[in-house]
Amino acid sequence: MKKTELLGEDIEYTVRRSSKATIPRVDVSMDGVRAVIPEGSDKDPEGLLQEKAIQVIKSKKKFDRYREEIPKRKFQEGEFFPYLGEEHNVAVSSEHSDRKVEGEKLILPADEVKDTSIKRELEKLYREKAREIIEEILERYEDLRIEYKRIKLKNQKTRWASCSSRQNLNFNWRIAMAPKDIIEYVVVHELVHLEESNHSKRFWTKVSSILPDYKERAKWLKDHSPKLVFSEEDYTSSSW
Structure with a gap:
């Protein structure tokens, strides 16, 4: 050192x-x-x-x-993790065969947890829910007529979303931890990027025309990112 x-x-x-x-x-x-x-x-x-x-x-x-x-969370039953901006309690149940969100609980099937781990099953639940929410939001913005090919849920470390030259939309599955209006901002941000590749004035004008309060949503995401942490592996870096 x-x-x-x-x-x-x-x-x-x-x-x-x-x-x-x-x-x-x-x-x-x-x-x-x-x-x-x-x-x-x-x-x-x-x-x-x-x-x-x-x-x-x-x-x-x-x-x-x-x-x-950064919250000091443990991957055990009874621990709290955020889902759509609200704290939810992790529960392992032998009565459920599917991962699900029920009330204020993130329910994981006991058989699957036994075969893998609470951490792995919790990640699967977030991935499933993130896809559901993102697809629902994209359906609401079909009238924008912005074409994309695929939605991918990725284990991105340094960003919440991205889009590729192949017109694919990539999202960090951890975004399911954020409130729905924040997820909506991330989705709209990437949709507009399919038409405007950089953060030009035209890009932000387009985003603003869709979400007039986008600045408040972006600020929320920046301010609360430290709390939207799943595990120590989420810690990101900056380079110059």
Whole structure:
């Protein structure tokens, strides 16, 4: 572990030499700060951090805040997980053969839990519900006449959704943890991206015409993302 001072703050960081990296970069994550230097490069890691000081400090503070806000959940019966913005209690039942949401409970079938785990079955439930909700929202926006090919639920680490050049819509299955109006914003955002690939003025004008309050929804998602965490594997990183 190395140390340096950035904008008056003492920062600990590590250095990794990478054969895959094409340019020097700085990764900031829940695990800390890391300078990634391509093999054969004579770039000074500390000098790189100094160049990226503002971004590094900003992201480090963000992840420090995330670390404080992230719920310490356990994958066991009786634990609480968010679903559509509300806390739900995990229950394992031998009376149900299907994963389901019932009242304020996330019900998992005992036989499936025995064969896999509560964590795995809970993820399956979120995936199933996320698809149902997303498909329902897409049906409501059929009048936009924006064509897409497939809906994919992915284990994305750094984003809530994306779209591909093949006109596929990709969604992070964890979005089922967010309120429905937030999921709607994410769906609309990606639909519009199928017509406008970047975040141009025209893109945001289109989003605004569909969801006039999109800024409030986007802010909610940004502010509450630390609470929409399934497990430690969800921790994301930022790079420059």
